[in-house]
Amino acid sequence: MTDTADIRFLLTIQQSGSLVATGRKLGLSPSAVSQRLQQLEKKLGTRLLDRSARKLHFTEEGALLCQRGAELIEQFDALFDELQMRRGGLVGKLKINAPLGFGRRYLAPVIADFQRDHPDVDIALTLSDEPLTETADRFDIVVHIGALRASNLVGHAIAPNARFVCASPAFVKRFGMPETPHDLAHLPCIVLHENKEDASLWHFSKGRTSCSVRVESKLSCNDGDVIRRWAIEGRGVILRSEWDVADDIRKGALVRLLPSWKAPDANVVALTRNRAGLPRRTREFMQYLQSRFRPLAPWRG
Template sequence: MLSSEDISFFCVVARSRSLAQAARKMNVTAPAVTQRLRALETRVGVRLLDRSLNGITLTDEGELVLAEGQTIIDAVENLTDQLSDRTNTVRGHLQIVAPYGFGRRHIAPIVDAFSREYHEATVTLHLSDTPTRMVNDNWDIIVHIGELNSPGRLMTTLAPNRRFLVASRDYLKGKPPLRHPHDLADHRCLALRENDEDVTLWRFATAGEEQATIRIAPAMSTNDGEILRDWTLAGLGLAVRSEWDVAAHLASGALVRVLPQWNLPETNIVAFLNTRHNRSKRTSKMLEMLRKGLKPTPWLQAE
């Protein structure tokens, strides 16, 4: 007979690339996971996983346990949420996914405040450079910067966010003048490679609706936004950065806007909601705290 703990355990293992990864998720040792999985398979009388050097693969019986087990977990969570609503208690586990830099600076403090206020709820904050690529269904809220063509997900805007072309004053000294986006061909451009964006294609528009699309040849590129910002501060080139990341540096004069009359597409801060969990009280309360924590927009308070 399978217990609810057995089902939860197996669902974590089944959604992991390896038993070692499953062990890290559960904060136990890999041998402990192996031993428990072996005992589970012995008890049910069938093999649930095939293990190889390339990772783990579910057997047909394992696929059945995962599918039916997740249905049972969802039903238990739904019942818990309904009882919580009646008692006005926030409980259960909340999983949030966010980008590295923004997550560290702005989401982590809000998660901290949530945990302090709602002691019966637990929270996991997972930071990723590709938060919207979560392939499993174990998340409640994904915080994302920018637009995303994802019609199957519920989305709500948390805060506005503009993007600027920026550089340090030291970089601009003695460099060719910048009057039009086409002048970028004479400059060192720095690029951030993240998500699935075409990061070498920069699109500009003026208030008068004049448009310019420029294909840059990056002198340097990285998948880490903090590194890109630091390179820009060090005078290594021009970069397109989110307002949340450079507002304080613009206010201090460490960075300046380049081609300020030319606007880049806005990339608002949004939250994607898992359709299975979006009605839970813990999700609603976290969304409420995210909106309050990002309003007024914290990065504009430096100006």
């Protein structure tokens, strides 16, 4: 008879996509993972993975065990959550995915403080330059910044976040202050590649007037911190989230350009698979997260 540890092991293989990745996640060598899998197959008397396939492929029995096993694990964890709730505490695992820069600066401290207050909750934070491209069912919460494409995920508002066009004072002194968004087409710009967006097409509005500008870029990166540093060094104009550049604008390291024109907001939201029926640890973390950004987001404080 198998137990929950065996099912969790098999689900980790399914989520990781390979025995090598499973080993990294579990802190085991690939040979140790393979050996444990063989022991599980021997215990069950059936083959769970087809090793002749070029890609990781579960047999019909392996796929069934993953599907039904995941349901049982969820019920098992919910049962122990309920028992812990009766003792007045939180327990269980919480898996969170978030953007690199925002996760480092603002989310990591919140998570550490929440875990300190609830020591029986294990929290795994994954930082990514494209959180929405990750497999959504791998995470309990996905933090997202900006417009949300069509999705079956449920959004929970965390904090408002505008986007500003910025450059260094030295850059403005050299090239002058642009008067309209169309002037940006003739200036060196730096673009950020994220969420598979058209990074060099910038949109603006002013009252009922709206326009889009295709900017020229000799520098680009998928890390917002890199393009911010390049802008501070005077290498070009950036379109960047308020949370990332507000401090630099206050300090004078960056100058906001075109303040009368508005770029589309990129508000911070947390995404879950469901609105109702969330584990108590997920609900309470969401409330805690929202409380840390209200009534005023830290970049507006």
